[in-house]
Amino acid sequence: MQASDDLIKDFFLQQAELFTDEFYFEEKKEAEIPMNVLDWNELEPKVLSCTKCELSKTRTKVVFGYGKRNAELLFIGEAPGQREDLQGEPFVGRAGHLLDDILAAIQLNRAQVYIANILKCRPPKNRTPHADEIASCEPYLMNQIDLIKPALIVCLGLTAAKTLLRIDYTLRQMREKIYNYHGVDLVVTYHPAALLRNPGLKKYAWEDFQKIQKMYKQKTGSI
Numbered sequence: 393m394q395a396s397d398d399l400i401k402d403f404f405l406q407q408a409e410l411f412t413d414e415f416y417f418e419e420k421k422e423a424e425i426p427m428n429v430l431d432w433n434e435l436e437p438k439v440l441s442c443t444k445c446e447l448s449k450t451r452t453k454v455v456f457g458y459g460k461r462n463a464e465l466l467f468i469g470e471a472p473g474q475r476e477d478l479q480g481e482p483f484v485g486r487a488g489h490l491l492d493d494i495l496a497a498i499q500l501n502r503a504q505v506y507i508a509n510i511l512k513c514r515p516p517k518n519r520t521p522h523a524d525e526i527a528s529c530e531p532y533l534m535n536q537i538d539l540i541k542p543a544l545i546v547c548l549g550l551t552a553a554k555t556l557l558r559i560d561y562t563l564r565q566m567r568e569k570i571y572n573y574h575g576v577d578l579v580v581t582y583h584p585a586a587l588l589r590n591p592g593l594k595k596y597a598w599e600d601f602q603k604i605q606k607m608y609k610q611k612t613g614s615i
């Protein structure tokens with residue numbers, strides 16, 4: 393009887409781990425927030441002229457970030473694509489238009505939030521960022537997070553989630569939890585580009601954005 397009770401307990405613990413959205417998971421391995429945080433006037437020109445990694449040789453424009461610099465809601469994607477590289481603004485291609493539509497569906501727009509990427513320069517042919525490029529660029533994002541002080545961070549896709557949380561789960565596992573990132577709630581959902589490639593994922597992304605809307609509303613009371 394005791395063995396069967398243990399099996400049932402293990403089953404529910406496993407289900408809670410995989411599926412509940414009430415389960416908070418405290419990660420202890422995040423990168424340290426840099427001690428010497430620059431203000432926006434120091435940070436932006438430094439990033440725009442950055443040559444810390446090889447991507448500086450192939451980029452057209454550095455994509456610093458866009459939006460309200462004290463936004464409650466911060467979206468973090470992977471890296472600029474072709475259109476972003478040309479315009480110097482994040483999420484302006486097809487994936488960006490989809491993000492705008494999703495934001496509109498939860499009664500927000502890009503001027504009310506802040507949007508950034510893990511990398512500020514485009515990897516050639518949109519390849520996956522290399523570890524050394526992420527290591528070089530991540531301090532800029534952490535500086536931005538420290539200046540914005542968001543109430544909620546949304547990681548769009550696995551690269552952003554894995555970089556910030558230092559964990560290696562599937563996106564499906566990560567989107568079921570609310571993480572604590574240096575005292576800020578953090579959730580994970582699909583990158584809009586993944587939704588364009590696989591429209592069947594849109595219903596799950598919509599569930600996530602309804603959760604994001606509810607959390608945003610609870611934190612700000614503004615929508």
Ligand code: SF4
Nearest residue numbers: 442445448512513529
């Ligand atoms: S990707 Fe980041 S670290 Fe690399 S050159 Fe661009 S701004 Fe600098």
